[in-house]
Amino acid sequence: MKHQWLNAGLSPQGETSMAVVPPAICASLGLPVGTPLTDLVVYRAQSHDFLDGLLSSEQARADAIAALQVRDAYELHVFRQAGPAQERYHRIEIDGSQEPVLVGLLSDEPGQNLPTAFENLVFWAALSPTPLLNSGWQNGAEGPVSNWRRGWAAHAIMALPIGLGPEAMHVLCGLFDLDHPSFWQTSRAPSLAGQATTVKITKSPSTITQIQIRLLREAAATGHPKWRCLSLYRILENAYLTNIKNTLLSEFDVDAGRALDTAKKKVSSELMQLVTLAEDADLTNEFQLFNAKIDVLKNARNHFITKLDMGAASDGLYGAPELFKKGVLRFYKLRCSIAHAGTSSVIYEQFADADQAVTQLLPEIEAIALKSLKIVV
Numbered sequence: 001m002k003h004q005w006l007n008a009g010l011s012p013q014g015e016t017s018m019a020v021v022p023p024a025i026c027a028s029l030g031l032p033v034g035t036p037l038t039d040l041v042v043y044r045a046q047s048h049d050f051l052d053g054l055l056s057s058e059q060a061r062a063d064a065i066a067a068l069q070v071r072d073a074y075e076l077h078v079f080r081q082a083g084p085a086q087e088r089y090h091r092i093e094i095d096g097s098q099e100p101v102l103v104g105l106l107s108d109e110p111g112q113n114l115p116t117a118f119e120n121l122v123f124w125a126a127l128s129p130t131p132l133l134n135s136g137w138q139n140g141a142e143g144p145v146s147n148w149r150r151g152w153a154a155h156a157i158m159a160l161p162i163g164l165g166p167e168a169m170h171v172l173c174g175l176f177d178l179d180h181p182s183f184w185q186t187s188r189a190p191s192l193a194g195q196a197t198t199v200k201i202t203k204s205p206s207t208i209t210q211i212q213i214r215l216l217r218e219a220a221a222t223g224h225p226k227w228r229c230l231s232l233y234r235i236l237e238n239a240y241l242t243n244i245k246n247t248l249l250s251e252f253d254v255d256a257g258r259a260l261d262t263a264k265k266k267v268s269s270e271l272m273q274l275v276t277l278a279e280d281a282d283l284t285n286e287f288q289l290f291n292a293k294i295d296v297l298k299n300a301r302n303h304f305i306t307k308l309d310m311g312a313a314s315d316g317l318y319g320a321p322e323l324f325k326k327g328v329l330r331f332y333k334l335r336c337s338i339a340h341a342g343t344s345s346v347i348y349e350q351f352a353d354a355d356q357a358v359t360q361l362l363p364e365i366e367a368i369a370l371k372s373l374k375i376v377v
Helices: 004-008 023-029 037-044 058-073 116-126 166-175 210-221 225-252 256-266 270-280 284-299 303-312 323-339 354-372
Strands: 074-080 088-092 101-105 137-139 144-146 155-161
Touching: 037 058, 058 074, 058 116, 074 116, 088 116, 101 116, 101 166, 116 155, 155 166, 210 225, 225 270, 225 323, 225 354, 270 284, 270 323, 284 303, 284 323, 284 354, 303 323, 303 354, 323 354
Parallel strands: none
Antiparallel strands: 074 155, 088 101, 101 155, 137 144
């Protein structure tokens, strides 16, 4: 993308005036400087297809002229779609605004026949006087042609009522998954197993349940680091109650009372269930490696990890003589920061460096989850 601000996702000032055709476009099309936009719409019927499919019918041109009456009530912005590109048009009514927000999402290959309101929105932006906003022009067989299809593929055009404020823009970018400078960028986290050349499964595959297989598949398919972390945790969550049940059954015939008392202690909290799994599934070394990586991130002054560790420090396991228990505690606190979004604890999304931290922790987390299934990478 040639426009730097498009890489960031946002026009620095937006764009608000479209009464006349921009001088540069007038020069390209051979029109007098100051040509009204309404005249350009009329000229579209007499000239070559310089709008690359836009306003191709008499009705479309009439609708475009009618829509220009409210054009000056809006400022325009263009954003890249962060997820899979969609092609949709949205009209959003916001409390306190007389005019709706207009959002058009363009696919990787924008359609030839856009709905009328969507077409008008693209037309507004294509004739923007702001060079950094319009998509540029290219030389066609019959003359200059707007480059909007290529320039805005997989992008969104947003018409925001003047005076509505940036907060509405932020909300809509979040709602429609659009890139915005206030959102930190997250790369897809690679799978540990997917990068390995050798994998050992040290148990019969028939003992791995369908639920566990589905959990494995979900974790492998999830790219965002926080959701990968939570998916891997769910593998452990599925394992630790099963582990306690199996231990209870094996010890029950020897000493039923003692077996029940021990099982009660183990299920007394989710944290204790995780500690028990770490001991019974031989995960203590893996949790110690995880704990050491947390220390590395903390020493590097990762804000998310530092705050998370402050919340863990008051728990008795933090100073346990068995170092792996500190790792279990920290891992549990990490899981809680992702799973919960209340106001009384550390919330993952509060920290711009949370994704960075979890991406670095994922190899240790995945090793823990896989080993709980007797899979070693």
